[in-house]
Amino acid sequence: AQSVTQPDIHITVSEGASLELRCNYSYGATPYLFWYVQSPGQGLQLLLKYFSGDTLVQGIKGFEAEFKRSQSSFNLRKPSVHWSDAAEYFCAGSSGGYQKVTFGIGTKLQVIP
Amino acid sequence: GAVVSQHPSRVICKSGTSVKIECRSLDFQATTMFWYRQFPKQSLMLMATSNEGSKATYEQGVEKDKFLINHASLTLSTLTVTSAHPEDSSFYICSAKEGQAGNQPQHFGDGTRLSIL
Numbered sequence: 197a198q199s200v201t202q203p204d205i206h207i208t209v210s211e212g213a214s215l216e217l218r219c220n221y222s223y224g225a226t227p228y229l230f231w232y233v234q235s236p237g238q239g240l241q242l243l244l245k246y247f248s249g250d251t252l253v254q255g256i257k258g259f260e261a262e263f264k265r266s267q268s269s270f271n272l273r274k275p276s277v278h279w280s281d282a283a284e285y286f287c288a289g290s291s292g293g294y295q296k297v298t299f300g301i302g303t304k305l306q307v308i309p
Numbered sequence: 310g311a312v313v314s315q316h317p318s319r320v321i322c323k324s325g326t327s328v329k330i331e332c333r334s335l336d337f338q339a340t341t342m343f344w345y346r347q348f349p350k351q352s353l354m355l356m357a358t359s360n361e362g363s364k365a366t367y368e369q370g371v372e373k374d375k376f377l378i379n380h381a382s383l384t385l386s387t388l389t390v391t392s393a394h395p396e397d398s399s400f401y402i403c404s405a406k407e408g409q410a411g412n413q414p415q416h417f418g419d420g421t422r423l424s425i426l
Contacts, residue, residue: 240402245412302351
């Protein structure tokens with residue numbers, strides 16, 4: 197079955213430290229992959245997306261993600277985390293031509309001083 | 310660009326009331342809109358896919374007569390929770406896509422917090 201897995205439900209990092217949020221996918225072909233961020237009580241904002249081509253994708257707010265086919269992963273990274281990055285992060289995927297998107301369970305990021 | 314407006318942001322009403330939530334794409338035409346429900350500390354659960362001018366496609370387990378979806382134009386979809394009960398209390402989020410292709414991302418509204426007393 198097509199799915200997206202986020203192994204970490206909750207992550208705590210210090211402000212200024214680097215961040216990596218994990219995402220694994222299970223699709224028959226190369227999926228379309230997305231990372232979204234959700235602040236409390238709000239909708240989701242698209243951080244970045246991968247369709248094809250360069251496997252390192254740059255997004256907004258200083259985030260990037262790398263598509264690794266050999267590991268079926270699409271991890272989100274940021275070199276230096278800011279307190280304002282504290283939020284819930286969702287990895288999502290869809291297969292070519294199929295409109296429905298499958299969301300991971302989300303990773304809650306806590307940033308400590 | 311790609312702004313989706315969802316209204317209202319919060320609704321508190323009595324059991325038995327019907328509640329309408331609007332989802333508008335402000336700067337693009339949305340061929341397809343989606344309605345999600347999000348429970349506390351959980352991911353998004355797709356309720357239905359709404360295509361302009363046609364009937365919505367509901368996910369398994371979602372009551373069509375309970376959650377009425379209308380997508381009358383390329384910029385507006387509405388979700389009506391009919392005869393709402395406390396168990397319908399949740400966070401409802403809509404999203405919209407500019408095209409049909411799977412590689413088009415969904416753009417989300419800010420959600421509606423529905424509380425049924």
